[in-house]
Amino acid sequence: MTDTILDIRDLSLSFGRLRALDGVSLQVQAGETLALLGHNGAGKSTLFKAVLGFLAPEAGSIAIAGHAPGTDAARIAINYLPEVVAFPRSLTGREVLTYFSGLRSAPKTGIADLLERVGLSDAADRAVGTYSKGMRQRLGLAQALIGAPRLLLLDEPTSGLDPVSRHEFYAVIAEAAARGSAVLLSSHGLEEIQTRTDRVAILARGALRAVGTLEDLARQAALPTTIRVTARPGEADQLQTEFGGRRINGCRLEIDCAADAKLALLARIGTRSNVLQDIDVAVPGLDDIYRHHSNQPDEEASA
Amino acid sequence: MSTRIGTVFTQELRLARRNLWVALATVVLALFALALAFFAAGQGAALDADVLSLTSASLATLSVYLIPLIALLMSYDSFAGEIERGALALTFATPVRRWEVFVAKFLAQCAAVGLSIVLAYSIAGLAVLPLFGAGPEGIAAWLRLIGSSVALGAVFVAVGLMLSAFSGRTARAAALAIGTWLVLVVLYDLALLGGIMAAGEGPFASHVFPWLVIANPADAFRLYNLASLDTAPVAGIDGLARTLPFPPVAALGALALWLGAMVGLGIFRTKRIVP
Numbered sequence: 001m002t003d004t005i006l007d008i009r010d011l012s013l014s015f016g017r018l019r020a021l022d023g024v025s026l027q028v029q030a031g032e033t034l035a036l037l038g039h040n041g042a043g044k045s046t047l048f049k050a051v052l053g054f055l056a057p058e059a060g061s062i063a064i065a066g067h068a069p070g071t072d073a074a075r076i077a078i079n080y081l082p083e084v085v086a087f088p089r090s091l092t093g094r095e096v097l098t099y100f101s102g103l104r105s106a107p108k109t110g111i112a113d114l115l116e117r118v119g120l121s122d123a124a125d126r127a128v129g130t131y132s133k134g135m136r137q138r139l140g141l142a143q144a145l146i147g148a149p150r151l152l153l154l155d156e157p158t159s160g161l162d163p164v165s166r167h168e169f170y171a172v173i174a175e176a177a178a179r180g181s182a183v184l185l186s187s188h189g190l191e192e193i194q195t196r197t198d199r200v201a202i203l204a205r206g207a208l209r210a211v212g213t214l215e216d217l218a219r220q221a222a223l224p225t226t227i228r229v230t231a232r233p234g235e236a237d238q239l240q241t242e243f244g245g246r247r248i249n250g251c252r253l254e255i256d257c258a259a260d261a262k263l264a265l266l267a268r269i270g271t272r273s274n275v276l277q278d279i280d281v282a283v284p285g286l287d288d289i290y291r292h293h294s295n296q297p298d299e300e301a302s303a
Numbered sequence: 304m305s306t307r308i309g310t311v312f313t314q315e316l317r318l319a320r321r322n323l324w325v326a327l328a329t330v331v332l333a334l335f336a337l338a339l340a341f342f343a344a345g346q347g348a349a350l351d352a353d354v355l356s357l358t359s360a361s362l363a364t365l366s367v368y369l370i371p372l373i374a375l376l377m378s379y380d381s382f383a384g385e386i387e388r389g390a391l392a393l394t395f396a397t398p399v400r401r402w403e404v405f406v407a408k409f410l411a412q413c414a415a416v417g418l419s420i421v422l423a424y425s426i427a428g429l430a431v432l433p434l435f436g437a438g439p440e441g442i443a444a445w446l447r448l449i450g451s452s453v454a455l456g457a458v459f460v461a462v463g464l465m466l467s468a469f470s471g472r473t474a475r476a477a478a479l480a481i482g483t484w485l486v487l488v489v490l491y492d493l494a495l496l497g498g499i500m501a502a503g504e505g506p507f508a509s510h511v512f513p514w515l516v517i518a519n520p521a522d523a524f525r526l527y528n529l530a531s532l533d534t535a536p537v538a539g540i541d542g543l544a545r546t547l548p549f550p551p552v553a554a555l556g557a558l559a560l561w562l563g564a565m566v567g568l569g570i571f572r573t574k575r576i577v578p
Contacts, residue, residue: 049392049577052392052395052396054392054395054577054578055577072398075396075397075398076398078396079396080392080393080396081393082389082392082393083389084388084389085388085389085390085392085393086388086389086390087390088314088318088390090318090321090322091314091317091318091321095314095317098310099310099311099313099314100393100397102306102307102309102310102313103307103310103311103394103397103398103399104397104398105306105307105398143393153396
């Protein structure tokens, strides 16, 4: 049985003449992590603010565990970490968590455990002003884990973190998802989230361009594999007539082919090893897949 | 409800203390109060008047400038700064009500300003008491001064919070706070003086002018304190204190109206903030 925690249907929202969100539909299930990708200004933060009830939708609906945004039940269900958050520098980590526990009516006894989970036990009684960026972000995450969140809303939680901190961050998020929280997190690009989420949604200029697992997105994009061939001097022309492709310079050639035609093409090129100096194979990366989906014109996306 | 208000209140008061606002305000106010008290003590001996009454009169005039400034400085950043830092979005995402946040911040900052006033003026009062003594009238004037100063501080904390909620940006909130201080505390008096000079004796001076004076919370505070004193020498706008068409307590009513209006307006605006 699936348990839909966040259900967004045909959500549209404008700021004056700027259409910030345009017919966005998105569901996140309990225990699922969904990454929302988009450039700056794609509408990610606007979507979050609508889910939090800060902005009223122009059209469409949002339900958080069946409740309207901004209602008590919805606010109890959601825990949020904004993109930029600066806790008062003179408070300690423990005091910050005490504050948010109080606002959420959560028992203060859970604070030590939260600090432990994000690895801040030793720094709990130091002023936030002395924390590194990674520590501040982890404190923000600890704040977002107060109580038993049904929906974790994380706005670019790992931007600016080093790879080690990022890894630890995702481990804590995975743990929360394993406890049954639905997680919606936003990010700038696929490289940031890599394979740490169940599904990915790509938002560009307020509209959803693609939703699915990374494998789905790669398949839909059907990006070609590029084979880069370096020919011996004077042989490049001959190779181009034989295999096609683009000439990069006097001796280099780039040939695009579908992923499943790659082996056969390589075998054919291999037979001409007498005129080859080098062969290099470039498989489309995560960022290529992201760029493909986010740059699609609207017609193509709806086709 | 009460837990959430208590939570925000505790954090705000803790911040006011850690940011040294309470200590700073107490020291500034205590120094001024002590200086004025001993200055009045010198005069009091010559005039054969009660030292505490005299000090109350001069402190009332000084408090009109200092207390609004301290209250505005303490409160102007409260919403605007948190909006800029992204902290308010986090608070508003929790089940706390917006009005609870406003009320808790207001109460905490009133407590901070009030604590400074009570401490500072008590220190000054207790310093002159054993040296020069005081009659019941002087002590009453001193207590009236402390109480109404706390009320004046509360009004301007509410003004500062309201401006902070309206502006949403620290720089703009600071400009609004200073502008409000200038208008209500300095320019308003000048304008009234100009008005009375131009109008001379007449219906304006006797019927309109007193109401214009108590319409301003700073002037209402001063009027209340000076009108209640019988012995202190008063001049200028304060000379009005002798010929009021209403009892001095009405000035406290004006302060209460301001307080209610500012808190109401602040809550109204806080409910509409998009953090």
